Amino acid sequence: MSELRRRAWLCREGWYYLGVLAFIVGGAVLRGVNxxxxxxxxxxxxxxxxxxxVMASLRGLEYRRRAPSRVAAGIPVSIDIEVANHRRYLSSRLLLIEDxxxxxxxxxxxxxVRPSAMLAEVPPLQVSTGSYRITIPRRGRYILGPLRLSTRFPLGLVKSTxxxxxxxxxxxxxxxxxxxxxxxQVLLTASHGDQERHPQQGTSEGDYYGLRPWQSGDSRRWIHWRTxxxxxxxxxxxxxxxRSQDVAIVLDPYLPANPTLDDLARLELAISLVATMVADLxxxxxxxxxLSLASSKPxxxxxxxxxxxxxxxxxALAELAPSENPPLAEAIAELSKSDSTIRGALLVISTRDYDSTSTNIALQQPLHTGIDRARWICISDPQLKNWFTLD
Known part of the structure; x- marks a missing residue:
């Protein structure tokens, strides 16, 4: 943390005050009125x-920002700014903190974006905390800082920053x-996972299977009193x-060379859909x-x-960069190389329709990887709203 030099200048009210003062000084000089x-x-x-x-109020202060390192887009986050006053006698009042x-x-x-917080007072040898809430609508990596502190206390004529x-x-x-x-229903119609049944003796319940003697760790709710x-x-x-089913997903982050706002919106919707699928699973x-992400490096x-x-x-999705030519075939091949025992369908989430030569060629890959079939889900499909929504 490096501190830049403090500056002070007249506020708008200070200029008004100085104008009145100049008028009085001019009258005193011209009229000779003592x-x-x-x-x-x-x-x-x-x-x-x-x-x-105002210059003294910003001396002897120590600052600390308490912020998370990871948040979700669209979720309000609170960021705290701690200010410690190491002076023995002078308080700092009406501190405006701008991030x-x-x-x-x-x-x-x-x-x-420049959020701000106000501290009414930082007493001597004490710590005060100001906070602000912000909602970041777009994914990515963000930089916070620098902080700017200012005060006009007590008269509001001079501002120090x-x-x-x-x-x-x-x-x-x-x-x-x-x-x-x-x-x-989309998963059921697309998937061909193993449907075999297996007895369960853990702490979570499933479908009724049969009866067995009591074992240590069994819940009392499972006791069959009649038997x-x-x-x-x-x-x-x-x-x-x-048995657990395989859910195979490939994201196709296609974006044209000169994207429109609609193109960017479709890309973000596709990424949000994949993120929501993973969270739900x-x-x-x-x-x-x-899961395979068909970015420049799959x-x-x-x-x-x-x-x-x-x-x-x-x-990984937070910093995923789109591409004009996503390596879709590579992404599917990498998915099959990582695990050769994939059973079930492949869901391809894309921002484009399934009508280009490259996408047709890419989807021939599952025929040689053990994947039963591939289903193309275009983010512009009107049917999407029936099973996914952005709150």
């Missing part, structure tokens, strides 16, 4: 006092939407669940996730659909 000279001297004193106090937030890769014409170079990186993950019940009374042995119900569990994720995996995918 009383006006005394009055001018008395009016200069508050101006000098205000200048002295700056700008994307590392800003869009053309995009300007920094100080800038502190205190950068902080904030990763904004894609905006998560909501999958509607129809989404399960227990009949055979004289503590008996519990046994449950079953279906992580919440449900019992599914194996296979990224592949294979593993159980857990919160940890979802976090890694969201971080």
């Amino acid at each position: 009383l006006l000279v005394v009055l001018a001297g008395m009016l200069i004193a508050p101006l000098l006092l205000n200048w002295r106090l 700056s937030i700008i994307a590392k890769r800003p869009l053309p014409g995009e300007r920094p 100080m800038s502190i170079d205190m950068p902080h990186e904030l990763l904004v993950t894609p905006h998560l939407g909501r999958l509607l019940p129809q989404w399960q 227990t009374a009949k055979v004289g042995v503590l008996t519990v119900r046994q449950f079953e669940r279906r 992580a919440l449900r569990g019992h599914a194996r996730l296979l 990224q592949t994720f294979v593993g159980s659909s857990s919160q940890l995996t979802a976090g890694e995918v969201h971080d």
